[in-house]
Amino acid sequence: MIVTIDGVAASGKSSVSAGVAQALGVPYVSSGLLYRAATLLGLEAGTDLGDARALLTCLEAAPPRLEPLASGNRVWQGGRDLTPDLHSSRVDSGVSVVAALPGVRAWVDAQLRALPQPFVAEGRDMGTAVFPQAGAKFYLTASPRVRAERRASERPEEVDAIEAALVERDRLDTLQSVPAEDAQVIDTGGLSLQGVIDAVLAGLPRA
Numbered sequence: 001m002i003v004t005i006d007g008v009a010a011s012g013k014s015s016v017s018a019g020v021a022q023a024l025g026v027p028y029v030s031s032g033l034l035y036r037a038a039t040l041l042g043l044e045a046g047t048d049l050g051d052a053r054a055l056l057t058c059l060e061a062a063p064p065r066l067e068p069l070a071s072g073n074r075v076w077q078g079g080r081d082l083t084p085d086l087h088s089s090r091v092d093s094g095v096s097v098v099a100a101l102p103g104v105r106a107w108v109d110a111q112l113r114a115l116p117q118p119f120v121a122e123g124r125d126m127g128t129a130v131f132p133q134a135g136a137k138f139y140l141t142a143s144p145r146v147r148a149e150r151r152a153s154e155r156p157e158e159v160d161a162i163e164a165a166l167v168e169r170d171r172l173d174t175l176q177s178v179p180a181e182d183a184q185v186i187d188t189g190g191l192s193l194q195g196v197i198d199a200v201l202a203g204l205p206r207a
Protein backbone atom coordinates (compact mmCIF):
# COMPACT_ATOMS: atom_id res chain seq x y z
CA MET A 1 0.00 0.00 0.00
CA ILE A 2 1.09 3.59 -0.61
CA VAL A 3 0.37 6.17 2.13
CA THR A 4 0.64 9.83 1.07
CA ILE A 5 1.47 12.70 3.44
CA ASP A 6 1.22 16.08 1.75
CA GLY A 7 1.23 19.55 3.27
CA VAL A 8 2.63 23.06 3.34
CA ALA A 9 6.33 23.88 3.90
CA ALA A 10 7.70 22.86 7.31
CA SER A 11 4.40 21.34 8.42
CA GLY A 12 6.26 18.20 9.54
CA LYS A 13 5.86 16.03 6.44
CA SER A 14 9.28 14.41 6.41
CA SER A 15 9.56 13.84 10.19
CA VAL A 16 6.01 12.46 10.35
CA SER A 17 6.56 10.28 7.27
CA ALA A 18 9.74 8.87 8.79
CA GLY A 19 7.88 7.94 12.00
CA VAL A 20 4.88 6.45 10.19
CA ALA A 21 7.13 4.51 7.79
CA GLN A 22 9.15 3.16 10.70
CA ALA A 23 5.97 2.00 12.47
CA LEU A 24 4.82 0.27 9.28
CA GLY A 25 8.26 -1.19 8.49
CA VAL A 26 8.43 0.43 5.03
CA PRO A 27 10.63 3.18 3.51
CA TYR A 28 9.48 6.77 3.04
CA VAL A 29 9.97 8.89 -0.04
CA SER A 30 10.68 12.65 0.20
CA SER A 31 9.64 13.98 -3.20
CA GLY A 32 10.73 17.55 -2.39
CA LEU A 33 14.37 16.41 -2.34
CA LEU A 34 14.22 15.80 -6.10
CA TYR A 35 12.94 19.35 -6.69
CA ARG A 36 15.69 20.58 -4.38
CA ALA A 37 18.32 18.53 -6.27
CA ALA A 38 17.14 19.96 -9.63
CA THR A 39 17.44 23.45 -8.12
CA LEU A 40 20.91 22.85 -6.71
CA LEU A 41 22.21 21.47 -10.01
CA GLY A 42 20.69 24.41 -11.90
CA LEU A 43 22.32 26.89 -9.51
CA GLU A 44 25.69 25.15 -9.75
CA ALA A 45 25.50 25.08 -13.58
CA GLY A 46 24.58 28.78 -13.61
CA THR A 47 21.36 28.14 -15.59
CA ASP A 48 18.31 30.37 -15.40
CA LEU A 49 16.04 28.47 -12.97
CA GLY A 50 13.01 29.24 -15.17
CA ASP A 51 14.63 27.63 -18.23
CA ALA A 52 13.07 24.14 -18.31
CA ARG A 53 15.04 22.97 -21.33
CA ALA A 54 18.42 23.87 -19.77
CA LEU A 55 17.45 22.23 -16.45
CA LEU A 56 16.23 19.04 -18.11
CA THR A 57 19.46 18.85 -20.10
CA CYS A 58 21.35 19.05 -16.78
CA LEU A 59 19.08 16.40 -15.16
CA GLU A 60 19.35 14.01 -18.08
CA ALA A 61 23.14 14.40 -18.48
CA ALA A 62 23.80 13.19 -14.90
CA PRO A 63 20.50 12.23 -13.27
CA PRO A 64 20.20 12.65 -9.50
CA ARG A 65 18.85 9.49 -7.85
CA LEU A 66 16.65 9.43 -4.73
CA GLU A 67 17.60 6.79 -2.19
CA PRO A 68 14.58 6.31 0.11
CA LEU A 69 16.35 4.86 3.16
CA ALA A 70 14.21 4.28 6.24
CA SER A 71 16.78 6.25 8.30
CA GLY A 72 16.51 9.37 6.08
CA ASN A 73 16.34 9.98 2.34
CA ARG A 74 19.48 10.83 0.37
CA VAL A 75 20.03 12.09 -3.17
CA TRP A 76 23.04 10.92 -5.17
CA GLN A 77 24.49 12.13 -8.42
CA GLY A 78 26.87 9.34 -9.37
CA GLY A 79 29.18 9.03 -6.33
CA ARG A 80 28.38 12.53 -4.98
CA ASP A 81 25.95 12.78 -2.08
CA LEU A 82 23.95 15.97 -2.77
CA THR A 83 21.89 15.69 0.45
CA PRO A 84 23.89 18.04 2.72
CA ASP A 85 23.50 20.86 0.16
CA LEU A 86 19.75 20.54 -0.41
CA HIS A 87 18.46 22.57 2.56
CA SER A 88 20.35 25.84 2.13
CA SER A 89 18.42 29.13 1.99
CA ARG A 90 19.66 29.53 -1.62
CA VAL A 91 17.91 26.29 -2.61
CA ASP A 92 14.85 27.19 -0.46
CA SER A 93 14.38 30.44 -2.37
CA GLY A 94 14.87 29.00 -5.88
CA VAL A 95 13.00 25.71 -5.57
CA SER A 96 9.45 27.01 -6.20
CA VAL A 97 10.45 28.41 -9.60
CA VAL A 98 11.88 25.03 -10.60
CA ALA A 99 8.87 23.14 -9.18
CA ALA A 100 6.52 25.24 -11.33
CA LEU A 101 8.01 23.84 -14.56
CA PRO A 102 5.80 21.08 -16.06
CA GLY A 103 8.83 19.34 -17.65
CA VAL A 104 10.63 19.12 -14.30
CA ARG A 105 7.44 17.89 -12.58
CA ALA A 106 7.09 15.12 -15.19
CA TRP A 107 10.75 14.14 -14.65
CA VAL A 108 10.28 13.98 -10.84
CA ASP A 109 6.99 12.05 -11.15
CA ALA A 110 8.65 9.42 -13.37
CA GLN A 111 11.43 8.90 -10.77
CA LEU A 112 8.85 8.48 -7.99
CA ARG A 113 6.59 6.07 -9.89
CA ALA A 114 9.59 3.85 -10.68
CA LEU A 115 10.36 3.23 -6.97
CA PRO A 116 9.52 -0.20 -5.51
CA GLN A 117 6.34 -0.16 -3.38
CA PRO A 118 5.12 -0.12 -0.62
CA PHE A 119 6.21 3.21 0.90
CA VAL A 120 5.04 6.41 2.56
CA ALA A 121 5.35 9.31 0.07
CA GLU A 122 5.51 12.94 1.20
CA GLY A 123 5.35 16.23 -0.68
CA ARG A 124 2.66 18.47 -2.13
CA ASP A 125 0.86 16.42 -4.79
CA MET A 126 1.52 12.81 -3.75
CA GLY A 127 -2.18 12.13 -3.08
CA THR A 128 -3.46 14.09 -6.09
CA ALA A 129 -1.23 13.97 -9.20
CA VAL A 130 1.36 11.28 -8.48
CA PHE A 131 -0.33 8.49 -6.49
CA PRO A 132 -4.11 9.15 -6.74
CA GLN A 133 -4.65 5.41 -6.08
CA ALA A 134 -2.95 5.59 -2.61
CA GLY A 135 -4.56 3.51 0.12
CA ALA A 136 -4.57 6.37 2.65
CA LYS A 137 -3.97 10.11 2.25
CA PHE A 138 -3.12 12.81 4.79
CA TYR A 139 -2.55 16.57 4.56
CA LEU A 140 -0.61 18.45 7.26
CA THR A 141 -1.08 22.12 8.10
CA ALA A 142 0.04 24.57 10.83
CA SER A 143 0.16 28.36 11.06
CA PRO A 144 3.13 30.14 9.42
CA ARG A 145 4.40 31.21 12.88
CA VAL A 146 4.43 27.68 14.29
CA ARG A 147 6.19 26.37 11.19
CA ALA A 148 8.75 29.20 11.25
CA GLU A 149 9.52 28.50 14.91
CA ARG A 150 10.13 24.84 14.10
CA ARG A 151 12.37 25.71 11.12
CA ALA A 152 14.32 28.27 13.17
CA SER A 153 15.98 25.39 14.99
CA GLU A 154 17.37 24.14 11.64
CA ARG A 155 18.32 27.42 9.87
CA PRO A 156 20.69 30.27 10.83
CA GLU A 157 18.11 33.01 9.95
CA GLU A 158 15.78 34.87 12.36
CA VAL A 159 12.27 33.50 12.87
CA ASP A 160 10.57 36.56 11.24
CA ALA A 161 12.63 36.16 8.05
CA ILE A 162 11.93 32.42 7.99
CA GLU A 163 8.19 33.05 8.41
CA ALA A 164 8.17 35.57 5.53
CA ALA A 165 10.04 33.12 3.27
CA LEU A 166 7.63 30.28 4.17
CA VAL A 167 4.58 32.43 3.39
CA GLU A 168 6.10 33.40 0.04
CA ARG A 169 6.91 29.76 -0.79
CA ASP A 170 3.34 28.71 0.18
CA ARG A 171 2.09 31.33 -2.29
CA LEU A 172 4.36 30.14 -5.10
CA ASP A 173 3.53 26.46 -4.41
CA THR A 174 -0.27 26.98 -4.20
CA LEU A 175 -1.08 25.33 -7.52
CA GLN A 176 0.37 21.90 -6.66
CA SER A 177 -0.50 22.08 -2.92
CA VAL A 178 -4.25 21.43 -3.01
CA PRO A 179 -5.27 18.63 -0.59
CA ALA A 180 -6.75 15.52 -2.20
CA GLU A 181 -10.54 15.38 -1.74
CA ASP A 182 -10.13 12.11 0.14
CA ALA A 183 -7.22 13.30 2.34
CA GLN A 184 -7.52 13.49 6.13
CA VAL A 185 -6.39 17.01 7.12
CA ILE A 186 -4.40 17.29 10.38
CA ASP A 187 -3.62 20.67 11.98
CA THR A 188 -0.28 19.88 13.64
CA GLY A 189 -0.11 23.20 15.52
CA GLY A 190 -1.15 21.89 18.91
CA LEU A 191 0.40 18.45 18.54
CA SER A 192 3.83 16.99 19.27
CA LEU A 193 5.62 15.15 16.51
CA GLN A 194 4.65 11.82 18.09
CA GLY A 195 1.07 13.10 18.41
CA VAL A 196 0.91 13.68 14.64
CA ILE A 197 2.46 10.27 13.90
CA ASP A 198 -0.13 8.63 16.18
CA ALA A 199 -2.98 10.56 14.47
CA VAL A 200 -1.82 9.30 11.05
CA LEU A 201 -1.47 5.72 12.28
CA ALA A 202 -4.98 5.93 13.81
CA GLY A 203 -6.32 7.14 10.44
CA LEU A 204 -4.99 4.20 8.43
CA PRO A 205 -7.48 1.63 7.16
CA ARG A 206 -7.50 -1.57 9.23
CA ALA A 207 -5.62 -4.48 7.57
Ligand SMILES: Nc1ncnc2c1ncn2[C@@H]1O[C@H](COP(=O)(O)OP(=O)(O)O)[C@@H](O)[C@H]1O
Pocket residue numbers: 007008009010011012013014015016150151153154188191192193194196
Ligand atom coordinates in the same frame (compact mmCIF):
# COMPACT_ATOMS: atom_id res chain seq x y z
N1 LIG B 1 4.14 18.37 15.48
C1 LIG B 1 5.37 18.84 15.65
N2 LIG B 1 5.69 19.42 16.80
C2 LIG B 1 6.91 19.95 16.96
N3 LIG B 1 7.90 19.94 16.04
C3 LIG B 1 7.64 19.37 14.89
C4 LIG B 1 6.37 18.79 14.62
N4 LIG B 1 6.40 18.32 13.36
C5 LIG B 1 7.64 18.61 12.88
N5 LIG B 1 8.38 19.23 13.81
C6 LIG B 1 9.76 19.73 13.61
O1 LIG B 1 9.63 20.79 12.65
C7 LIG B 1 10.74 20.78 11.77
C8 LIG B 1 10.25 20.71 10.33
O2 LIG B 1 9.69 19.42 10.09
P1 LIG B 1 9.90 18.66 8.72
O3 LIG B 1 9.52 17.25 8.95
O4 LIG B 1 11.25 18.94 8.15
O5 LIG B 1 8.78 19.39 7.82
P2 LIG B 1 8.53 19.35 6.25
O6 LIG B 1 9.04 18.03 5.74
O7 LIG B 1 7.06 19.52 6.10
O8 LIG B 1 9.31 20.51 5.71
C9 LIG B 1 11.62 19.60 12.20
O9 LIG B 1 12.64 20.13 13.03
C10 LIG B 1 10.68 18.71 12.98
O10 LIG B 1 11.32 17.94 13.96
Ligand SMILES: Nc1ccn([C@H]2C[C@H](O)[C@@H](COP(=O)(O)OP(=O)(O)O)O2)c(=O)n1
Pocket residue numbers: 008009010011031032033035036095096099122123124125126169173176
Ligand atom coordinates in the same frame (compact mmCIF):
# COMPACT_ATOMS: atom_id res chain seq x y z
N1 LIG C 1 5.61 16.88 -4.43
C1 LIG C 1 6.23 18.05 -4.33
C2 LIG C 1 7.24 18.25 -3.35
C3 LIG C 1 7.86 19.47 -3.29
N2 LIG C 1 7.52 20.44 -4.18
C4 LIG C 1 8.22 21.71 -4.20
C5 LIG C 1 7.56 22.75 -3.35
C6 LIG C 1 8.56 23.09 -2.27
O1 LIG C 1 8.73 24.49 -2.16
C7 LIG C 1 9.87 22.45 -2.71
C8 LIG C 1 10.66 21.75 -1.62
O2 LIG C 1 9.84 20.77 -1.03
P1 LIG C 1 10.15 20.19 0.42
O3 LIG C 1 9.06 19.23 0.75
O4 LIG C 1 11.56 19.69 0.47
O5 LIG C 1 10.07 21.55 1.24
P2 LIG C 1 9.61 21.82 2.71
O6 LIG C 1 10.40 20.84 3.55
O7 LIG C 1 8.15 21.57 2.75
O8 LIG C 1 10.01 23.20 2.99
O9 LIG C 1 9.55 21.53 -3.75
C9 LIG C 1 6.52 20.24 -5.10
O10 LIG C 1 6.19 21.16 -5.86
N3 LIG C 1 5.89 19.04 -5.17
